[in-house]
Amino acid sequence: MEPNGVGNNRSVVPRWRPLGETPSYELTVKPHGKRKPAVRAVTRFKDSLDESTSKLFIAASELESDLIDGPSSSTVKAAIYIISRTSEATAELRGMAQRIVDRATPVADKFLDEGASGIRDKIYLQIRNFKRKLAEYPRDALTSLELGRLYTVVGQPGRAKQFVERAAILCPNDRYVLRSCASFFSHTDRPDIAYDIIKQSELASVDSWVQAAELSVSVQLGKIPRWAEHEIKRFHKLVHTRVNASELAAGLGSVELNNGSIRRARRLFERSMDAPTENALAQLRWTQTTGDLKNVANNREFNIPQSYEAQAYAFYAREEPAGIVDAASKWLEYDPMSGHAAMLGSAYATISLRQYDRAVDIADRGLLSSPDNLMLINNKIVALAKGGHIDQAKALLPSISRFKSDERAAFYYAASGLIAFVEGDEIGGRELYALAMNASRDCSNFERSLYAIIFWLEQEVDYTNFDTSYVLSARDKLATIIDRHGVGRPALKMAWRSVSARIDQRIEVMRSDEPLLVHDNLQLTNAIEDIAPELGLLL
Known part of the structure; x- marks a missing residue:
């Protein structure tokens, strides 16, 4: 087993989470200049609802944090109705409704203390529940997208693809949908499909979150968007940026770094760290493991929720394997489609900690969404053999025989x-x-x-x-x-x-x-x- 460090490449691919776990600042779409995004304000949609449904939803949103036994049936009906009106409701409003529905159906991929088989069973149960919802509301893009995410988590990208593409057709100008497409098609090595979907959207030229997604898939395709140089110059003139521009600035900084422009890259990463997302912070910490940009935000403490990937890279730079494994395990829980989290965690659990059962468990979780990841299978073989499960290790060995060529x-x-x-x-x-x-x-x-x-x-x-x-x-x-x-x-x-x-x-x-x-x-x-x-x- 060769612990290949933190990987040879990383781009700021959007993090694909359930809608209810996505930060609100990633969902709220604001107009840029005179152009108005296709999804409009909460108030206008509320007014379009009949009075009883509107009251139910307002009550649900006010009481959501106090619900202990789960939402009432009337509250859930109101939320489902709002989710189904994809052409009229804003992403923020639908996100609120989705969180209420999720409270009624517990999220399946909270699996820190469960094995891979238990995770798989729970996710298939949730898939059945979402399929029933989609049968009742076939134009619900968010339910379709969540089905795509769940099928991706259990390693069925073929089935996931039809639901992801369906969501993109129903909501071609929804930021959450577009960023999810970028994540899915990056995971399945088809960034070209995500690129085509994003380029056809009205948000492609006006929304920093969508531009960051476009940049991530463009880099995978070996090209840079035409607007990139204009955005780089704009960032250089700024003294501070908001969170909505953090991932775009980090992505552009990586482009400049790959081009050998260290000074320009440093400036872009500095702007990215003004109000970073956990994904932008992870990009910086990964970059710093290669020896570049060591002084950017090096002495700053960031209190960013779920910044497990960035923590894993920080532990790596400090050569602390126990911290790497702990952070990688949490990163994999947070982002179950990250094969790299599983590779990092399983490698150091085996090599440094000699916790072979733990290494196998981490590898199995990663193999749920990436069953053909041969390097992850290799890590599992090593952990099984070192842990004394020699028959299981020998049974897996033919899986990596193609390495010989x-x-x-x-x-x-x-x-x-x-x-x-x-x-x-x-x-x-x-x-x-x-x-x-x-x-x-x-x-x-x-x-x-x-x-x-x-x-x-x-x-x-x-x-x-x-x-x-x-x-x-x-x-x-x-x-x-x-x-x-x-x-x-x-x-x-x-x-x-x-x-x-x-x-x-x-x-x-x-x-x-x-x-x-x-x-x-x-x-x-x-x-x-x-x-x-x-x-x-x-x-």
Whole structure:
């Protein structure tokens, strides 16, 4: 397993949450200049309701915070009626109504203390409830969109797509719908579809939230919107921005950073941090893990709810694996479609904390929405094998066999080598780890070769009777390499720290047990000596 840090790329893709959990400032649409958005004010829609329904809804909105046993049937009927009037009600008003309906049907994806199978069962129950609502109100775009979100969470993007596209047709000028489309089609690797939907909207040129969504999918397509340069210049003239522009400024800052314009990127991120969303803050913290923009908002404390992703990156930069796993678990609960949260949490739960059951649970939750994420399957295989569930690990191994034909071959050979060591096949394990190292070398990924050597040493320590002097010699050589090569590489340093600590533990046990010693493993010794010059180092 190679803990690939915090990933090689990130863009400010809108966070897709249930409507009731979406901050109100993301839903309220205000007119820009003379152009008026298609969705208008609350007051006019209230006046269009019959008197009894209007009174019921006003009472419901006033009493919502005091409801303990759930809304009354009359309140729910009023809320459902408002949700069904998608062409007349504002997003803010429909959001209020949706929250009342959600109170009557508990949200299914609150699953911090439940396993993946329990999560799946609850979500399918909620899917059935929303399908009944959609059958009664077939033009309810928000119910259709929520069905799409729930199907995405349980890894059925084909079914989700029809509901997401249906919502986009019913509400082509709704900010929440457009941003949800950007999130869904980014998750399913079809940003081109989201781009076409957003470009056809009236909000595309007037709403900062929608522009941020357009920018995120444009970057995935390798292009930049024509309006980007104008917006960059506008931000440079500002001394302060509001929360509605935070994600757009962060997205543009990332574009400038990728173009090598550090100064302009810093200015944009500074404006983004004037009143940041948790997503914009996560973008900055992720950027800072690469060594860029270290001084932007570095000493500021942000009290932003649900900023778990940003917290995970901050713990990563400080090389605190326990914090990474805790934050990644909460991030995955908050955003169950984030495969990266699951990869980060499961990797460090295995490598640093040795909490193998927890790692498997995190991986399983991530695999709910991303069942074809082969790297996440690889993490699960490693956690299962290290946790002693060898039959389950072997059953999953063919799932990543396609790695053998591309640059990820090292992961397949390393996972196979781990299983061999666990089963007592030391010779086979060594040969497979040597293949993992050579596969990395063949694609000039010498850092991945170094990871293969580190974990090879870990398996020698965990599953063989090793020669203490040989292992200590190997550790000293690797420590020298990592001291020189690990600067600015928190993932590498945390992995090595865990393995080095494990060596100390095992040597202490072996000294007390007085085991028989075996011959030096020259194969591993040679590998360590070979990797140093490939990394540009001399031992």
